[in-house]
Amino acid sequence: xxxxxxxxxxxxxxxxxxxxPCNHSTISGNEYVYWYRQIHSQGPQYIIHGLKNNETxxxxxxxxxxxxxxxxxxxxxxxxxxxxxxxxxxxxxxTGKLIFGQGTTLQVKP
Amino acid sequence: xxxxxxxxxxxxxKSGTSVKIECRSLDFQATTMFWYRQFPKQSLMLMAxxxxxxxxxxxxxxxxxxxxxxxxxxxxxxxxxxxxxxxDSSFYICSAPRQDQNTEAxxxxxxxxxxV
Numbered sequence: 001x002x003x004x005x006x007x008x009x010x011x012x013x014x015x016x017x018x019x020x021p022c023n024h025s026t027i028s029g030n031e032y033v034y035w036y037r038q039i040h041s042q043g044p045q046y047i048i049h050g051l052k053n054n055e056t057x058x059x060x061x062x063x064x065x066x067x068x069x070x071x072x073x074x075x076x077x078x079x080x081x082x083x084x085x086x087x088x089x090x091x092x093x094x095t096g097k098l099i100f101g102q103g104t105t106l107q108v109k110p
Numbered sequence: 111x112x113x114x115x116x117x118x119x120x121x122x123x124k125s126g127t128s129v130k131i132e133c134r135s136l137d138f139q140a141t142t143m144f145w146y147r148q149f150p151k152q153s154l155m156l157m158a159x160x161x162x163x164x165x166x167x168x169x170x171x172x173x174x175x176x177x178x179x180x181x182x183x184x185x186x187x188x189x190x191x192x193x194x195x196x197x198d199s200s201f202y203i204c205s206a207p208r209q210d211q212n213t214e215a216x217x218x219x220x221x222x223x224x225x226v
Binding site for chain 2: 034036038041042043044045046049085087095096097098099100101102103
């Protein structure tokens with residue numbers, strides 16, 4: 001599975017959009033981009049995933065560049081409860097095996 | 111939605127004893143489950159893949175005789191930490207993907223193991 005690179009940490013003001021970038025320059029054609037988050041001392045929570053089109057659900061939006069070498073997770077109106085570690089993972093669709101990098105620690109501040 | 115339940119959420123055991131952690135898929139069948147370990151301020155590290163009806167597959171550096179995995183049914187996998195030592199104290203998390211969907215893996219709530 002392709003490796004991803006994310007900033008170590010980010011801050012965001014409550015109520016503002018949080019934009020979390022991820023680089024995955026070695027992604028192959030059949031690999032998806034997945035985003036999970038982990039709130040302190042809990043199991044990871046699925047957020048969203050995509051192949052090449054932008055995706056949106058009730059939690060977030062995922063913007064994938066045309067060359068698929070990077071993506072951005074957008075939390076449109078961040079709340080204090082969105083403070084967590086966000087993981088960007090690239091993997092093939094036919095396996096549930098997830099390899100976690102260090103992720104981005106997002107701190108939402110009042 | 112699909113849920114994965116992990117039990118217990120916290121356990122304290124004496125050094126040298128064994129501890130069993132259960133991972134259940136509640137409303138779907140999981141022929142494969144995954145076990146992770148997470149130390150403080152670190153990311154999740156994949157330990158092994160639990161396969162229903164066959165032996166588990168362990169990641170490099172993970173001792174299979176110390177971390178016994180049994181996938182007894184399509185909804186249950188267990189991880190037994192044998193002869194636990196203080197360095198085994200960690201947060202253990204399981205996950206299970208739905209086989210009928212090209213979607214996410216679902217995670218248990220984790221088990222905080224403290225060996226004293």
